[in-house]
Amino acid sequence: xxxxxxxxxxxxxxxxxxxxxxxxxxxxxxxxxxxxxxxxxxxxxxxxxxxxxxxxxxxxxxxxxxxxxxxxxxxxxxxxxxxxxxxxxxxxxxxxxxxxxxxxxxxxxxxxxxxxxxxxxxxxxxxxxxxxxxxxxxxxxxxxxxxxxxxxxxxxxxxxxxxxxxxxxxxxxxxxxxxxxxxxxxxxxxxxxxxxxxxxxxxxxxxxxxxxxxxxxxxxxxxxxxxxxxxxxxxxxxxxxxxxxxxxxxxxxxxxxxxxxxxxxxxxxxxxxxxx
Amino acid sequence: xxxxxxxxxxxxxxxxxxxxxxxxxxxxxxxxxxxxxxxxxxxxxxxxxxxxxxxxxxxxxxxxxxxxxxxxxxxxxxxxxxxxxxxxxxxxxxxxxxxxxxxxxxxxxxxxxxxxxxxxxxxxxxxxxxxxxxxxxxxxxxxxxxxxxxxxxxxxxxxxxxxxxxxxxxxxxxxxxxxxxxxxxxxxxxxxxxxxxxxxxxxxxxxxxxxxxxxxxxxxxxxxxxxxxxxxxxxxxxxxxxxxxxxxxxxxxxxxxxxxxxxxxxxxxxxxxxxxxxxxxxxxxxxxxxxxxxxxxxxxxxxxxxxxxxxxxxxxxxxxxxxxxxxxxxxxxxxxxxxxxxxxxxxxxxxxxxxxxxxxxxxxxxxxxxxxxxxxxxxxxxxxxxxxxxxxxxxxxxxxx
Numbered sequence: 020x021x022x023x024x025x026x027x028x029x030x031x032x033x034x035x036x037x038x039x040x041x042x043x044x045x046x047x048x049x050x051x052x053x054x055x056x057x058x059x060x061x062x063x064x065x066x067x068x069x070x071x072x073x074x075x076x077x078x079x080x081x082x083x084x085x086x087x088x089x090x091x092x093x094x095x096x097x098x099x100x101x102x103x104x105x106x107x108x109x110x111x112x113x114x115x116x117x118x119x120x121x122x123x124x125x126x127x128x129x130x131x132x133x134x135x136x137x138x139x140x141x142x143x144x145x146x147x148x149x150x151x152x153x154x155x156x157x158x159x160x161x162x163x164x165x166x167x168x169x170x171x172x173x174x175x176x177x178x179x180x181x182x183x184x185x186x187x188x189x190x191x192x193x194x195x196x197x198x199x200x201x202x203x204x205x206x207x208x209x210x211x212x213x214x215x216x217x218x219x220x221x222x223x224x225x226x227x228x229x230x231x232x233x234x235x236x237x238x239x240x241x242x243x244x245x246x247x248x249x250x251x252x253x254x255x256x257x258x259x260x261x262x263x264x265x266x267x268x269x270x271x272x273x274x275x276x277x278x279x280x281x282x283x284x285x286x287x288x289x290x291x292x293x294x295x
Numbered sequence: 296x297x298x299x300x301x302x303x304x305x306x307x308x309x310x311x312x313x314x315x316x317x318x319x320x321x322x323x324x325x326x327x328x329x330x331x332x333x334x335x336x337x338x339x340x341x342x343x344x345x346x347x348x349x350x351x352x353x354x355x356x357x358x359x360x361x362x363x364x365x366x367x368x369x370x371x372x373x374x375x376x377x378x379x380x381x382x383x384x385x386x387x388x389x390x391x392x393x394x395x396x397x398x399x400x401x402x403x404x405x406x407x408x409x410x411x412x413x414x415x416x417x418x419x420x421x422x423x424x425x426x427x428x429x430x431x432x433x434x435x436x437x438x439x440x441x442x443x444x445x446x447x448x449x450x451x452x453x454x455x456x457x458x459x460x461x462x463x464x465x466x467x468x469x470x471x472x473x474x475x476x477x478x479x480x481x482x483x484x485x486x487x488x489x490x491x492x493x494x495x496x497x498x499x500x501x502x503x504x505x506x507x508x509x510x511x512x513x514x515x516x517x518x519x520x521x522x523x524x525x526x527x528x529x530x531x532x533x534x535x536x537x538x539x540x541x542x543x544x545x546x547x548x549x550x551x552x553x554x555x556x557x558x559x560x561x562x563x564x565x566x567x568x569x570x571x572x573x574x575x576x577x578x579x580x581x582x583x584x585x586x587x588x589x590x591x592x593x594x595x596x597x598x599x600x601x602x603x604x605x606x607x608x609x610x611x612x613x614x615x616x617x618x619x620x621x622x623x624x625x626x627x628x629x630x631x632x633x634x635x636x637x638x639x640x641x642x643x644x645x646x647x648x649x650x651x652x653x654x655x656x657x658x659x660x661x662x663x664x665x666x667x668x669x670x671x672x673x674x675x676x677x678x679x680x681x682x683x684x685x686x687x688x689x690x691x692x693x694x695x696x
Contacts, residue, residue: 021409022440022443023587024408069399069589071589108402110403260587263442264440265436265442266586268584272557273641294626295620
């Protein structure tokens with residue numbers, strides 16, 4: 020079997036997060052693969068619908084929950100539109116896990132601040148649950164999550180769960196105009212809400228993921244709050260095909276995002292040519 | 296490193312083979328059922344090669360009439376030493392190939408593997424720049440994950456190069472670490488001498504090929520054949536001199552200058568004539584970027600394929616969101632130059648170019664890599680020259696005082 024051949028996985032759960040975003044739970048058909056499959060928070064895979072092709076997403080479930088993986092995606096292209104049509108009982112393809120990971124073990128004893136915008140919560144959710152499943156190893160946990168509107172918030176049931184926990188500080192916001200009458204969260208863009216939340220930077224790390232504009236505007240705010248570039252982690256989105264460092268598509272300057280990333284610190288990101 | 300990239304280099308042993316015996320060797324191999332691939336004369340304007348297509352459109356330029364092909368008869372072997380339109384790349388990374396096949400019946404899906412072992416084959420009279428390109432691409436095909444399809448074909452193939460006389464002023468192999476008599480990526484070398492060829496095996500595979508057909512070769516390591524060896528050395532030295540006259544650069548300075556001058560106006564200006572057709576990528580022996588697509592072949596079945604792709608196409612980096620990190624031709628061309636002459640050398644220690652000149656010859660817009668590299672080399676040398684000139688001036692001043 021060559022490195023490009025996918026494993027088959029059964030869809031065991033499918034949840035519509037928003038009108039255009041869906042989460043699929045996958046279990047490998049091959050028992051040996053199901054038993055041996057392991058990954059780290061932040062790694063990604065190539066998901067396929069046979070006939071439509073492959074698409075790249077981070078694994079959205081945490082490595083601390085074994086026996087399945089989950090992915091969340093927005094139906095925008097050919098493959099994601101086909102994946103949107105997939106239901107429980109269908110079979111899809113998966114290759115992975117690929118890429119590097121968030122150094123969660125290095126964060127023991129530190130506060131962890133998560134900042135995500137829109138569908139950018141999917142890769143961050145994996146790390147959030149990874150940290151919460153090992154809750155006593157870390158200090159304060161703060162989550163700031165924003166979307167365009169209440170409708171666009173993903174993982175709504177989990178946002179509630181995180182909000183109700185006494186060991187998590189959860190701030191949810193929607194862009195001005197995106198609120199509903201009964202909305203009790205913040206109204207405003209993610210960046211100013213992070214600034215207002217003002218998580219302390221001492222002995223803390225920040226995990227940031229969202230649309231390019233959210234990442235671009237929030238980085239200086241985190242720096243202003245005192246986070247060092249080495250303590251800010253993000254996961255870069257770039258178009259990929261192979262995920263194996265061969266097809267050349269995700270190359271930016273000296274890095275192949277699929278092999279040297281997708282997780283980078285702000286310091287590493289700043290050293291790259293301004294090309295993403 | 297895998298067997299594919301382990302060159303298995305051996306000390307060269309010299310042999311003589313006549314042209315009749317070289318064709319006899321091809322006939323022997325064909326007779327034994329081995330696939331033989333060699334330059335053959337083709338109807339230029341019917342050739343699938345990008346170079347021939349461009350040449351056919353360009354008045355006043357002789358259409359290229361040689362391609363690497365599997366031969367059916369030893370008489371087809373073209374020993375004229377012209378440059379084949381497309382490189383050896385397609386023999387190892389076909390323009391499209393199956394990665395797996397799927398079948399779906401109801402909810403049940405099965406995936407069928409494609410073979411990763413290949414029948415032995417021999418390439419005769421390969422261009423040194425084309426074999427060297429395979430060794431360069433071996434690196435990316437084997438860092439961490441090993442590409443079994445590439446490696447399987449590499450392992451199954453024995454390549455005998457034919458020393459190149461240098462084609463034209465688009466050649467620049469010596470500027471990027473190769474040579475008209477390079478054996479990198481190959482298993483041996485043939486050099487034309489009076490009455491035939493001096494043959495050298497440079498790997499175990501090459502030696503095995505010669506030993507298996509020993510009757511076609513005679514040893515050329517005794518004093519009686521010293522003249523032939525000298526003749527071959529002169530032939531190769533002449534070719535090296537001719538190609539070096541086309542372009543001389545300091546590839547290390549070029550590499551470092553590009554890495555530190557990403558926003559330099561020079562890099563932005565290089566694509567002035569380029570319209571992003573991507574013919575250079577198809578013709579290039581080292582361009583290896585690919586796409587993976589599903590091809591349906593009726594209801595419930597199909598093939599997942601990889602196909603050549605090019606970083607010169609706007610869709611190469613286009614995100615589904617509509618965002619495109621390389622949304623203009625000049626940044627896509629900069630990526631081409633950066634990847635070949637800086638990123639790849641820094642990451643893998645090899646220039647992603649062997650100086651074959653095909654990109655220049657196929658370009659209908661007139662992008663000339665010889666000119667471009669010369670311009671970057673001048674920019675890269677400038678600070679060094681200033682320092683050297685300054686040092687000379689201070690030495691002069693000291694001497695005067």
